[in-house]
Amino acid sequence: MGLVVFAIVVPIYWMVICSLSLPRDIYTRPPNWIPSPLTLEHYRALFAEGWERELLRTIPNSAVVAFSNAALSLILGGVAAYALAKIRPKGRLFLLFAILGIQLIPYIVFAIPLYLILSSLNLLDRLDSLSLIYCSFTLPIAIWLMYNYFQMIPSELIDAALIDGCSHLRALVRIVVPISTPALIATAVICFIGAWNDFLFALILTSSVSARTAPVTLAGFIGKYRVGFTGMSAASLLVSIPPVLLAVTFRKFMVRGLTMGAIK
Amino acid sequence: MGRRQWQSKACGTINKQVGYFLLLPALVVIVSVVFYPLSYSLWVILHNLNLKRPWVGIQFVGVKNFSKMFSDYFFWNSIKNTLLFVSASISLVFTIGLGIALLLNQDFKGKWIIMVLLLVPWALPPVANAIMWKQIFDSNYGPLNGALFQIGLISSYKRWLADPNTAMLAVIIARVWQTTPFVTLLLLAKLQAIPKDLYDAAKIDGAGIWRAFYNITFPLLKLTMMIALILTTIWTFNVFDLIYVLTGGGPARATEVFVYFVYFQTFNLLNHGYGAALSYFLAFMTLLFALIYIKLFYKEVEA
Numbered sequence: 001m002g003l004v005v006f007a008i009v010v011p012i013y014w015m016v017i018c019s020l021s022l023p024r025d026i027y028t029r030p031p032n033w034i035p036s037p038l039t040l041e042h043y044r045a046l047f048a049e050g051w052e053r054e055l056l057r058t059i060p061n062s063a064v065v066a067f068s069n070a071a072l073s074l075i076l077g078g079v080a081a082y083a084l085a086k087i088r089p090k091g092r093l094f095l096l097f098a099i100l101g102i103q104l105i106p107y108i109v110f111a112i113p114l115y116l117i118l119s120s121l122n123l124l125d126r127l128d129s130l131s132l133i134y135c136s137f138t139l140p141i142a143i144w145l146m147y148n149y150f151q152m153i154p155s156e157l158i159d160a161a162l163i164d165g166c167s168h169l170r171a172l173v174r175i176v177v178p179i180s181t182p183a184l185i186a187t188a189v190i191c192f193i194g195a196w197n198d199f200l201f202a203l204i205l206t207s208s209v210s211a212r213t214a215p216v217t218l219a220g221f222i223g224k225y226r227v228g229f230t231g232m233s234a235a236s237l238l239v240s241i242p243p244v245l246l247a248v249t250f251r252k253f254m255v256r257g258l259t260m261g262a263i264k
Numbered sequence: 265m266g267r268r269q270w271q272s273k274a275c276g277t278i279n280k281q282v283g284y285f286l287l288l289p290a291l292v293v294i295v296s297v298v299f300y301p302l303s304y305s306l307w308v309i310l311h312n313l314n315l316k317r318p319w320v321g322i323q324f325v326g327v328k329n330f331s332k333m334f335s336d337y338f339f340w341n342s343i344k345n346t347l348l349f350v351s352a353s354i355s356l357v358f359t360i361g362l363g364i365a366l367l368l369n370q371d372f373k374g375k376w377i378i379m380v381l382l383l384v385p386w387a388l389p390p391v392a393n394a395i396m397w398k399q400i401f402d403s404n405y406g407p408l409n410g411a412l413f414q415i416g417l418i419s420s421y422k423r424w425l426a427d428p429n430t431a432m433l434a435v436i437i438a439r440v441w442q443t444t445p446f447v448t449l450l451l452l453a454k455l456q457a458i459p460k461d462l463y464d465a466a467k468i469d470g471a472g473i474w475r476a477f478y479n480i481t482f483p484l485l486k487l488t489m490m491i492a493l494i495l496t497t498i499w500t501f502n503v504f505d506l507i508y509v510l511t512g513g514g515p516a517r518a519t520e521v522f523v524y525f526v527y528f529q530t531f532n533l534l535n536h537g538y539g540a541a542l543s544y545f546l547a548f549m550t551l552l553f554a555l556i557y558i559k560l561f562y563k564e565v566e567a
Contacts, residue, residue, distance in 0.1 A: 005377070008384065008385065011441065015396050087286070097562065101554060104498055104554040106501065106523065106550055107502060108546065109547045110302070111527075113301035113304040133297055140294070168282055197388075199504070199508070204531060215505075219395075219505075236396065247387035251379065255452075258449055259450055
């Protein structure tokens with residue numbers, strides 16, 4: 001077990017101390033494993049006026065696509081999952097497995113035609129196109145995860161509400177949503193992280209600072225000689241904080257959610 | 265009696281129609297972003313679309329984009345790299361993942377710390393993960409060189425990412441580090457669902473740890489293992505960000521895996537027709553795994 005902790009922690013430890021070290025502690029052979037003094041200079045540089053500021057200007061773009069993707073997947077996916085699990089229309093299994101199959105198609109297959117289509121429609125380099133594309137890729141996981149959870153809710157609860165004159169949407173909002181928070185949180189977090197962490201689509205479909213997401217800016221820093229190890233580490237950690245923080249905060253729901261999305 | 269039956273039947277039909285109506289928004293999004301591009305891509309494949317030489321115009325070329333790939337040296341090179349990358353990382357991920365899951369299936373103090381730690385690599389943006397390993401393997405001031413040098417395992421700093429053999433190894437290690445936790449968590453969830461009495465009964469019958477694993481754990485874990493195996497295999501075939509950041513496919517295209525090759529052909533050399541054909545090739549390869557996956561998943565859902 002010690003070995004497991006060691007293997008996970010050591011690379012992260014390196015990133016963290018690197019981002020807090022003076023360059024003289026890092027650019028030496030071997031590096032100073034426990035550097036002193038520590039400095040916040042590299043983080044300050046990311047916030048200061050300068051070309052490194054670009055990262056900070058593209059983080060809001062990541063936030064917009066990640067939040068809108070989570071919200072859209074939750075709403076559209078939740079309604080669809082409710083219909084599949086509780087109304088159970090004909091062809092339900094076919095739909096579920098078609099959705100599952102779509103999730104397995106390599107992303108690069110979509111990336112090429114999407115680039116050509118969006119460029120001919122002048123919709124490249126826009127946050128709304130990117131959000132919609134992410135949504136279609138996270139919807140299958142969202143639907144499956146919530147479908148599996150909704151199925152465990154006794155149908156009698158919903159039937160009782162329907163007999164009392166509730167519409168399906170009302171039953172979903174009033175009865176299903178309040179008792180499904182674990183599944184909803186897991187779905188939201190997985191969709192948020194999916195959009196935040198994506199690189200391929202953001203790289204191909206966006207270019208300017210107004211639509212580019214943080215991972216693409218981060219990758220663009222590589223090779224700029226002025227960034228160096230210390231600056232790169234600080235920038236990488238800054239981009240990593242939101243998804244890692246979310247996953248760790250909601251860890252109770254995540255483990256269950258992950259298993260439900262991928263395997264029943 | 266007859267009337268009541270008719271009523272409930274009518275109600276049922278309306279109910280089901282509402283079901284389709286509620287499914288519509290999600291299906292519209294999926295279909296518009298998934299099926300339209302897929303069919304558009306088929307048109308692209310059959311044409312000579314090279315944005316670098318627009319004066320040539322768009323010509324119908326039939327299956328030329330497909331036949332071209334089999335005589336392309338770098339096509340075969342990327343296939344070879346992909347197979348090595350996928351098989352090595354998947355076998356490592358599953359051996360290590362199963363080992364950790366079995367360990368975590370026991371109760372001990374501080375277990376939650378490991379559970380939290382396992383979520384970190386999974387949630388880390390792949391670009392950040394790649395940057396982290398790029399620094400670790402750095403030839404001038406990388407900590408791996410530093411540590412190995414200090415212990416005395418190497419006498420001089422090595423250029424890990426500049427040597428074709430070690431570069432592939434570096435890519436595999438970075439990938440294994442990021443994906444093992446996910447597999448561990450999946451397997452652990454299944455392990456914890458196995459009733460403890462089964463093991464108690466086996467113990468009473470005099471079965472050792474290995475026998476208990478072989479006769480109880482393994483059969484119950486098999487289906488989940490297969491599903492996770494196929495899922496991660498498909499994902500590993502699609503790794504792009506790691507290669508883009510860590511090696512750029514180099515040195516000498518030794519780590520150029522298939523998706524990176526497709527990306528390079530399409531967006532650097534601007535051979536969109538060829539790129540689309542290559543991407544379809546990958547989709548066909550994936551299809552085989554996908555069908556097995558869906559079949560197994562169906563079994564699991566039925567069970």
